[in-house]
Amino acid sequence: MIGPEDVEAAARRIEGRVRPLVVTPAEPAAPFGAGAARLSFALEFLQHTGTFKARGAANLAAVHLAEHSMPEAGITIASGGNAGLACAWAALATGTRATVFVPATAPAVKVAKLHEYRADVRLVGTEYAHALEASQEFAEKSGALLSHAYDNPYIAAGAGTLALELLRQAPDVDTVVVSVGGGGLFAGTAAALLARGVRVVAVEPEHCRALNAALEAGEPVDVEVDSVAADALGARRISRTAFELARDPLVSSVLVPDAEIVATRRALWHGRRLAVESGAAAALAALRGGAYTPAAGEHVAVVLCGANTDPSDLA
Structure with missing residues (x-):
């Protein structure tokens, strides 16, 4: 709570x-x-x-930077688009890497914007749940900080x-x-x-x-x-x-x-x-x-x- x-x-x-x-x-x-x-x-x-979502991403990044707990692999997140954009924006603003998993069905306008924010964009599956599973696997293997679109x-x-x-x-x-x-x-x-x-x-x-x-x-x-x-x-x-x-x-x-x-x-x-x-x-x-x-x-x-x-x- x-x-x-x-x-x-x-x-x-x-x-x-x-x-x-x-x-x-x-x-x-x-x-x-x-x-x-x-x-x-x-x-x-x-x-x-x-x-x-920029508000939550900024808050998460500020906490981990202040506590020196941001991993070298940066942040990873699954998103329908908007949470990924916020994560990528916050990462770019703080010199952190962002790996964003989105469904292949995500709107093209959001995917294009993710690339503008220099995120490593990975298209997976057709639903948010598919992208979430992929982001969790990536975090486990890479050591990246696993963010969440909403449940954090x-x-x-x-x-x-x-x-x-x-x-x-x-x-x-x-x-x-x-x-x-x-x-x-x-x-x-x-x-x-x-x-x-x-x-x-x-x-x-x-x-x-x-x-x-x-x-x-x-x-x-x-x-x-x-x-x-x-x-x-x-x-x-x-x-x-x-x-x-x-x-x-x-x-x-x-x-x-x-x-x-x-x-x-x-x-x-x-x-x-x-x-x-x-x-x-x-x-x-x-x-x-x-x-x-x-x-x-x-x-x-x-x-x-x-x-x-x-x-x-x-x-």
Whole structure:
């Protein structure tokens, strides 16, 4: 488990290393499904590497560099793309090597960016789980530090630092809505906010429901992965930390159909000229599609968390 003190420690470590969170009102709220509620957007897709994952990668690297525990072989990670980008960025910024395993189905835009960050990119299998197994084998043989896309306390705590920045800019926020894959962003956000009485809505695609299925089963379980947002949210199993935090009564777990994710992504482009990933659009899709209905006057902040996408299909 992680708590608010872990997120606060991460914030101190990465201060000056990551871009400040931009928070903007999304008025009028009604077209986005929020009715009489107040709606804000947390534009975390403006972060280094295009996602919140830069925060966790920066935190992990800072810890190991400070403790002189970074191996000569550097860091290795498995990723659908975004966590690998963050790992490669953090490695390049600190003079460390990065070996990134991604499924062969990873979006070309993400693979190209990995090469720009000088990562050793290895395409393995068709799912995140295949890349994870390969990264584990590589770490065992090479001695590289095995990072994880989401199931690591430093990664999750780093991700949660955006919630602290959100609170500083919107101290009256009642509810924060986040997309969930393996649970790193959710865990960090929940760790930062639940103790402060702020609700967290965890949003997943209907067919990438690792957290929702775990809550239903009473423990983390493997799920099938089949969604337009699978490259970012396609974890087979939720982290134990995320599962435990999600049992808090201030947490709601909701599901959204792919059709609503696609429609929301297009609405963000046509209405706001915001080009985000399907995984990022999933959070707002919960409001547009009615999976989460805010109360009148409720201040809801939606985290738009990823921009590593090919916008050619948004025209």
